[in-house]
Amino acid sequence: MNQRRLPLISGEWIDRSQPIEFTFEGTRFTGYVGDTIASALWASGQQILGRSFKYHRPRGILSLANHDVNTLMQSGQKLNIRADVTPLEDGMTLSAINTFGGVMGDRASAIEFFSPFLPVGFYYKAFNSKRLFPFWERLIRNMTGLGQVDFSTPHIRTAKRYDFCDLLVIGAGISGLSAALSAADLGADVVIVDESARAGGSGHYQLGNDPLQLEKTNELLSAVENHPRIRLYTQTQAAGYYADRWIPLLDRDRFTKMRAKTVIAATGAYEQPAVFRNNDLPGVILSSAAQRLIYRYAVKPMNRAVVLVANADGYRAVIDLITNGVTVVAVVDLRESSLKSDVAQTLEQQGISIFLGYCVYEARANPGRDGVSAAVICPIDVNGNPQTGFRQTIACDGIVVSVGWAPAANLLYQAGTKMRFNKRLQQFVPEVLPSGVFACGRVNGVFEFEQKLIDGHRAGLEAAAHLGFDSQIEVTISPELESPSHPWAIVEHPAGKNFVDFDEDLQYKDFLNAAQEGFDNIELLKRYTTVGMGASQGKHSNMSALRILARITGKTPGEVGTTTSRPFFHPVPLSHLAGRGFTPEQRTPLHSRHVKLNAKFMLAGMWQRPEYYAQSGKSREECICLEAQAVRHQVGIIDVGTLGKFEIRGADAAEFLERVYAGRYSKMKIGTTRYALMLDETGVTIDDGMIARLGAEHFYFTTTTSGATAIYRELSRLNTLWRLDCGIVNLTGARSAINLAGQYSRDVLSKLTDLDLSSVAFSYLAVRETHIQNIPVMLMRVGFVGEWGYEIHVAADSAPALWDLLLEAGFEYDICPFGVEAQRLLRLEKGHLIIGQDTDGLTTPIEAGLEWAVKMDKSFFIGQRSLQILAKRPIKQILIGFMLDPNFQGTPPQECHLIIHGNEIAGRVTSVAFSPILNRHIGLAYVKPELAAIADLISIRLSDGTIVSATITPTPFYDPETSRQQEDVTQLQEVTV
């Protein structure tokens, strides 16, 4: 059924040889390839395409330019399809969104009867009552929404990409094409984008039956398409403008971040509706939409039209309607007089009545309420007020509106363009453009075809000159003969329903009431009325709202000003925003080994680290416990390659370390290591690690896993600042590290190296460079987990081989890989704190019990001065160890649980775990110093409010004499509480 399809139109977009079947609201329809959903439905006589957001009034085609937000549809899992521009696809199963019972019999349209109870600012008034807040929230949530989300919809990883050009022309209309050609001819690499399916803009449909214009447009387009330096992207939207001419371009399949050296906004203008009663009826249509229907889709917009005009475009539209079989029963011109153009004379000769100084007072619905039955017109006085005593009713089935334009200047605003209101044009036009940004065409206030060609040429030349191409700019633009926009195409009506904003169903009276309630500033008015806050972002309503406010406040539109335009100015599909993202992650060289050992990974910063190694039939806790016990009783192996690893060489290397760390290193013996604590300028503990002296001017040192990147950056900065004779090399990724710990660690290692591992030759905290089966390694005898152990540093590419060797050698000792959780437990037993877990952004070494690592008698180190000041003040908290009763049953405390004393917060837990070797829960906590006496009880409040008692205990909990590092001691020791 194609009852409104016209005979073949030259240049039509549809392919009549390819019919398409689809359904809308359960009814089968036919269209053609090249149709949009709306054009196919309109061609079939279906005029109600959707329902309005608030009153659920029937709505049809308004702009056919990507702004008809009352005709959003759903097709399967695809939501909010814009019917006015979305290409029709075979087999679409479409339904209108936001209806209750279908688009033709939407039960929610009963809301309109309650419209007197839904005043402007309804949301604010409704939610003002706390008591009624939940009621309104539930009701509004149930009533509103755009489509039904199917949560099984697959996540579409929409591709993103970068692109570059000398000149980005936004808008492939007449001026945009002209600009692109002019710049490209001078040598610029040009990209031109247009949201429409085909380029050419209004040159293809605002014809006034002028074949010459069509011919010129096609010539221009052909030149652009064949130009070697022009890339033309259609169905691509420039959705925003960011600093340095960075423009997000959106097409159906991807999101492109375009970096352009220059930008020309040839974005055109949005045709504006007139405000009169029932101006939202299906069949009340903008003139450009009617022309698009005709020339793009060969669809007759209506049979009998009343045309409301206030500019030359309107008369051209009348000609196009007549030429294509529409009976124009009257032309209603808001102006007292119009230019006696050839068009007007032609109309008069054809007997078409032209009502000068008249308005459409109201549109009347047909009995089916799916269209127009008549237009009621009347004269207007000089102030635009309707003279209702002279009303006339003219039967028609459509009203075409051509009363003015609003510049599509959103991107120019975002670019920082200063705009001014041109009273003669009744339009905001660019006054001061940012460097490298240009404008042409309608957005620049140039409307006539030939003038747009010239204006585009000028902009192209200016952009080329900005790019450094030799360009002679001597162009004159003739002023418009008549204003393209009427200053007041707004008609009051006592019965209302004269809509200003179709997105939010805002009527003329809403603005009067809002202003009366004090919201008489454009930004306040916007937020109170919600004008321009719907899905079309005010493209059809902002200018009218601005004019209304100007009239109410006695200002000019220029004085009222516009609201802020922010990217994205047009809704962007979430699939594009949530498309492919990049989240880097780091893996140690041993990752595949951990996978084979059934590791369960956790993220530590960007690192994938084994949290523990899963064992069949055992819980996570059991696995961690077994790993810890293996280290205590046999030997364990852990990948510590995530540690920050650095090398510093040079005559001033020791001096550098003295300055950045709180300890003393200049007198370290070669072949030894020492704990190192790093503070910031305020004396706060920020990192720790081990420093190994490998030579007189050569040190190797480690940092925490999370601190590596930031510490390297800071050390590099300090090295540049201090100009010391030393160089720092970041080896974090280039070196791997493995910790072999436990009483048999030495036995395992001795199978693989000739190095004398005796405690005399290789004592605790010593460092040695040697080989393990021909693999060069560095061994540090350290004991973070409290056992005899070796931290083995090796080149990353050799780490897997070394790991394999160690596991093989340790097999006879039941060597057990252990993960981060077991390591945390083991170090807690030893009372070693973790920077960032047992410290925070305010913790000083004094509070953390790390004074022993701070040498205040040094001449200088970062944080020293602050510590000197802090040392004179009483400390507010101190880190203590605590234990729960061995017989404790129930929920144990967790990290961050609070210490309570006399109903006051007296501290917090930083670490807590069940120690299998001590057979009780142990932990670290900060408490007020006066509560920190050994053997005192502290009260810990759990999440459910329960209080658990714990006993303050000296640390280390395990092996306080460090006897595990001595050669002849293997007995376990436990602190007696």
Place this chain on the structure above:
Amino acid sequence: MIRRISPNHDRLQSLNGTWRDINGMPSLVSIPGDDRIVANLGIADLSFLTRFGVKGAGAVAWLESQKLEVPDRANTWKPLPDGGIIARLGLTEFLIEDSLHSSFALRLAEACQSVPAKVYPVLRQDAAIVLCGKAIQDLLRQTCSVNFQALSLAEHPVILTLMVGVSVTIIPILPDRYRIWCDGTFGAYLWETLLTIAQELGGGVVGVDRLI
């Protein structure tokens, strides 16, 4: 015993390819059908090549004393005799990577056992990748914000930038051949991400025999 392992080794193991030990590292040298891919968009692992890094105010003089022709500008590179690359990563930092037929890196590493003042050797354990084929720019545009087509390859540019969020060094050797180095710990992520996009573009993994 195989000792060296590429950061990308695990990503390549599932491919039904042919392996060969190169510089002590198992390396994927060919994959059935990679001859069809290589012209469009191929990605190959070159981590097996030996390389050496050095930085410091004395680095230029020291490298010249080792009979190496040093790039005279920061962020440029020069070819080494018998293939290979010397890249100047900044004012005073250098990456030297051998070809299969040269051994500068090993020689410099040995010479570095005793280096003069202000010369600091840098252990290089990079994930090293090569991209090839006519669709390289499509891949780069999806992964990196640098406009590579604006570069003059005759000037031998070296680009230090971010690619898919990872710090990388990129050298466009030819219009259809780009070298990429990154910290080996990011290698698996970079490889997987680039390969996913390359496959969308009709590309895939190729063996190094297609390229060297």
